[in-house]
Amino acid sequence: MAVKISQEECIGCSSCVSACPFGAINMEADKACISEACTVCGACVDTCPVGAIVKEVEEQVVAMDKNDYKDVWVFIEQVNGQIKNVSHELLGEGRKLADAMGQKLAGVIIGDSVESLAKDVFASGADLVYVVEGPEFKYYTTDGYTNVFTDLINNYKPSVILMGATNDGRDLGPRVACRVKTGLTADCTNLGIDDQTGLVAWTRPAFGGNIMATILCPEHRPQMGTVRPSVFKRPEQDFSRTGEIIPVSSKVNVKDIRTKLIEIIKVCTASCNLEETEIIVSGGRGMCKPENFALIEELANVLGGAVGASRAAVDAGWKPHMHQVGQTGKTVGPRLYFACGISGAIQHMAGMSSSDIVIAINKDADAPIFKAANYGIVGDVMEILPALIEEFKKNRQVC
Amino acid sequence: MEIVVCVKQVPDTTEVKIDPVTNTLIRQGVPSIVNPFDKNAVEAAIQLKEKHGGKVTVISMGPPQAKDALKECIAMGADEAILVSDRAFGGADTLATSYTLAAAIRKMGRVDMIICGKQAIDGDTAQVGPEMAEHLDIAQVTCVSKIDVAGQIVRLEREHDEGYEVIETQLPVLLTVLRSINEPRYPTVKGTMKSNRTVIPVWTADDMNVQPQYLGLKGSPTQVRRIFSPPQRVQGELIQADTAREAAIMLVKKLSEAKLV
Numbered sequence: 168m169a170v171k172i173s174q175e176e177c178i179g180c181s182s183c184v185s186a187c188p189f190g191a192i193n194m195e196a197d198k199a200c201i202s203e204a205c206t207v208c209g210a211c212v213d214t215c216p217v218g219a220i221v222k223e224v225e226e227q228v229v230a231m232d233k234n235d236y237k238d239v240w241v242f243i244e245q246v247n248g249q250i251k252n253v254s255h256e257l258l259g260e261g262r263k264l265a266d267a268m269g270q271k272l273a274g275v276i277i278g279d280s281v282e283s284l285a286k287d288v289f290a291s292g293a294d295l296v297y298v299v300e301g302p303e304f305k306y307y308t309t310d311g312y313t314n315v316f317t318d319l320i321n322n323y324k325p326s327v328i329l330m331g332a333t334n335d336g337r338d339l340g341p342r343v344a345c346r347v348k349t350g351l352t353a354d355c356t357n358l359g360i361d362d363q364t365g366l367v368a369w370t371r372p373a374f375g376g377n378i379m380a381t382i383l384c385p386e387h388r389p390q391m392g393t394v395r396p397s398v399f400k401r402p403e404q405d406f407s408r409t410g411e412i413i414p415v416s417s418k419v420n421v422k423d424i425r426t427k428l429i430e431i432i433k434v435c436t437a438s439c440n441l442e443e444t445e446i447i448v449s450g451g452r453g454m455c456k457p458e459n460f461a462l463i464e465e466l467a468n469v470l471g472g473a474v475g476a477s478r479a480a481v482d483a484g485w486k487p488h489m490h491q492v493g494q495t496g497k498t499v500g501p502r503l504y505f506a507c508g509i510s511g512a513i514q515h516m517a518g519m520s521s522s523d524i525v526i527a528i529n530k531d532a533d534a535p536i537f538k539a540a541n542y543g544i545v546g547d548v549m550e551i552l553p554a555l556i557e558e559f560k561k562n563r564q565v566c
Numbered sequence: 567m568e569i570v571v572c573v574k575q576v577p578d579t580t581e582v583k584i585d586p587v588t589n590t591l592i593r594q595g596v597p598s599i600v601n602p603f604d605k606n607a608v609e610a611a612i613q614l615k616e617k618h619g620g621k622v623t624v625i626s627m628g629p630p631q632a633k634d635a636l637k638e639c640i641a642m643g644a645d646e647a648i649l650v651s652d653r654a655f656g657g658a659d660t661l662a663t664s665y666t667l668a669a670a671i672r673k674m675g676r677v678d679m680i681i682c683g684k685q686a687i688d689g690d691t692a693q694v695g696p697e698m699a700e701h702l703d704i705a706q707v708t709c710v711s712k713i714d715v716a717g718q719i720v721r722l723e724r725e726h727d728e729g730y731e732v733i734e735t736q737l738p739v740l741l742t743v744l745r746s747i748n749e750p751r752y753p754t755v756k757g758t759m760k761s762n763r764t765v766i767p768v769w770t771a772d773d774m775n776v777q778p779q780y781l782g783l784k785g786s787p788t789q790v791r792r793i794f795s796p797p798q799r800v801q802g803e804l805i806q807a808d809t810a811r812e813a814a815i816m817l818v819k820k821l822s823e824a825k826l827v
Contacts (some may be wrong), residue, residue, distance in 0.1 A: 185585065186795050193682065203629065203653065203656060204629075205656075205657075206657050206790060207657055207789070207790070208790035208792070208793050209790070209791070209792065210792065210793040210794075217749050222814035229667055244712065246727070307785075309705070309706055309707075310697075310705065313700075317690060332707070333727070334709050334724075334725060334727070335725060337692050337693075337696075337708065338696060338706070338708045338709075339695045340693070340696075341660065341664075341691075341692075341693040341694075341695075341700070342696045342697070342699070342700050342706070344661065344693075344697070345661060345664065345696070345697040345701065346700055346702035348661070349661075349787050349792060350661065350786070350787030350788035351660070351661075351693060351788070352788060353660075353689075353690070353691035353692060353693055354691070355691060368791060372690070372796060373688070373689060373690060374577075374579050374582060374688055375579025375580065375582065375687055375688070375690070376579075376792070376796060377579060377582045377796075378793050378795065378796070379793070379795065379796050379797075380790050380791075380792070380793050381790070381791040381792050381793075382788050382789065382791060383788070383789050383791045384787050384788050384789075385789060386787065415796065419611035425704075425705035425735055425739075426705055426707060426733050426734070426735040427733065427734045427735065428731055428732070428733055429721070429732040429733065429734050430731075430732045431726065431729065431730070431731055432723075432729045432730045432731075432732065433728050433729040433731065434728070434729040435727075435728040435729055439728065440727070440728070441729075445722065470652070470827065481745075481746075482745065487725070487746065488711075488744055488745065488746045489725060489728075489729075494687075494690055495603075495684075495685065495690065495745075502826065503821075503826055503827070512580065513578070513582075513796075514580065514749070516796075517796070517801075520796075520797075520799055521802075524821075524824075524826055525799070525802075526810065526817065526821075532804075537801065537804065538798070538799070539798075539799040539801070540801065540802055540803045541801075541802035541803075542712060542802055542803060542817060542820060542821075543802065543803070543804045543805065544668035544804070544805050544806060544807075544813045545804065546810055547810070551810045551814060552815060553810075554801075554810045554811045554814035554815075555814040555817065557814070558814045558815055558817075558818040559818060559827065562818050562822060562827065
């Protein structure tokens with residue numbers, strides 16, 4: 168596969184040069200030339216006014232009977248018998264994909280005594296639930312869960328697998344994809360069906376959130392992706408729905424699990440549960456010093472929300488990483504997002520742009536965060552936040 | 567202990583700007599840097615070497631100029647570096663990249679620990695580490711914030727939703743590390759002089775035991791269909807007030823009226 172520019176047809180207008188996200192097109196002797204940096208993304212093809220750029224598709228060498236693979240699967244992540252929000256969000260999206268493809272939607276639950284969760288999975292839209300139970304699956308392990316998942320894939324051959332882009336989902340996804348030798352698109356923020364091919368179109372931010380890329384997995388099955396939490400809304404549940412439960416006995420040998428969980432240290436309270444909360448109050452570099460985060464915490468507390476932080480605040484050591492919102496932190500989509508002293512770098516926006524309502528407080532009127540905010544206040548966070556806390560307290564008393 | 571650190575040279579994505587007219591990336595003047603997470607991986611490896619002895623080798627797959635990134639790691643204190651570079655590797659997705667890097671690591675002989683940054687700031691996939699562990703059939707622990715080694719036993723702290731998991735495993739193991747694990751040291755003058763003298767070997771496809779159909783674009787199951795600018799949120803209203811108190815009152819009023827609080 169390659170992208171080629173016809174030297175005869177090229178009129179030297181150079182409009183493709185700036186269209187290339189990878190800087191792979193240069194002008195040589197008034198003709199556009201493609202360098203080694205080309206990733207064959209095809210972004211230049213449509214920009215050529217004379218159609219001189221073509222993307223050639225090579226015959227694929229891999230032969231696999233793709234028709235053997237059917238159904239859309241969602242990995243159901245659960246903690247202590249409670250299904251995570253992201254799994255419900257994925258069941259909602261998975262339902263749409265399955266309907267568009269005319270196939271079934273299945274949930275995959277792995278754990279210890281977890282069959283009772285199936286009704287919750289059916290209520291969110293699944294037709295089938297595969298259940299694998301055993302005491303060795305009480306907690307997530309890379310080896311245990313990978314072995315179970317790849318056995319399931321080999322036996323039941325799903326066409327599409329969705330996993331949450333959580334710490335565990337991002338640990339499991341690549342391990343499974345590599346074992347079954349298929350493609351995995353990480354951290355998707357949009358899913359759809361490609362018109363031309365009928366494949367799943369996986370869309371994700373890349374380049375620190377500066378660009379979006381839509382990825383396909385044409386010749387390999389299953390098509391796999393991890394999907395960021397909170398970018399899709401949780402579907403309305405219908406508890407009258409039922410489905411088929413398929414218990415699968417595990418062939419995993421406990422000896423093959425090479426890591427052992429010794430203990431879980433909880434350092435966070437509700438204040439860092441960013442992915443499950445409705446309100447988030449985040450602070451950034453503009454908070455100036457770690458002590459000032461007390462105001463962020465107080466406002467979050469008054470509103471019953473969680474505390475977020477920009478990368479600058481986390482890198483400065485003001486807040487632990489698990490509070491970080493952004494491209495390299497968590498993706499959040501609360502009803503209300505307060506950005507306090509956050510300038511709004513594109514990396515931060517990539518983590519919070521699916522919030523319903525954004526409120527920005529910053530002393531720099533030109534800060535990019537205001538472009539993304541529904542309500543903005545230009546001013547000093549150290550004055551505005553105490554006033555806001557007081558007003559919200561009063562407001563709460565009235566209600 | 568033989569430690570391998572995988573590093574990637576990336577454009578500094580925090581310096582990338584979008585051309586407001588054409589909506590495309592402005593790449594001019596964007597510096598190439600060592601992926602920030604990978605510097606934490608190098609630091610973690612050097613600290614382990616200082617404590618337990620052994621050798622730190624940094625490895626990168628990329629174009630010839632990625633040698634600069636490797637030299638920076640040597641200046642920090644890594645012992646050796648290898649560049650894996652071949653036109654045949656071009657256009658590789660994470661599966662083909664991890665296949666190629668795993669082949670290079672296999673060629674190195676005994677390796678006790680492989681450390682990677684949690685993710686690279688250009689692709690942000692966090693996939694190459696776990697996929698390498700799978701190719702090499704060794705244990706993996708991702709999102710690590712603390713490493714303790716005692717003999718063959720490795721005790722790790724792994725970040726989780728509400729805190730940390732303490733995990734024990736045995737060497738060999740592949741780890742991916744968070745920024746919070748340490749503060750990467752700056753290159754020393756001595757280290758920089760050493761890095762200038764270091765000749766970095768370049769391994770091509772012919773130097774490794776690899777099959778051509780698993781390399782580069784050919785070996786990549788995923789394909790980029792299209793690339794576009796991220797959707798923009800629509801700007802709302804700025805609250806104009808003379809004092810902080812008035813601004814706060816107006817905001818709370820608007821939010822209550824809209825039934826948002």
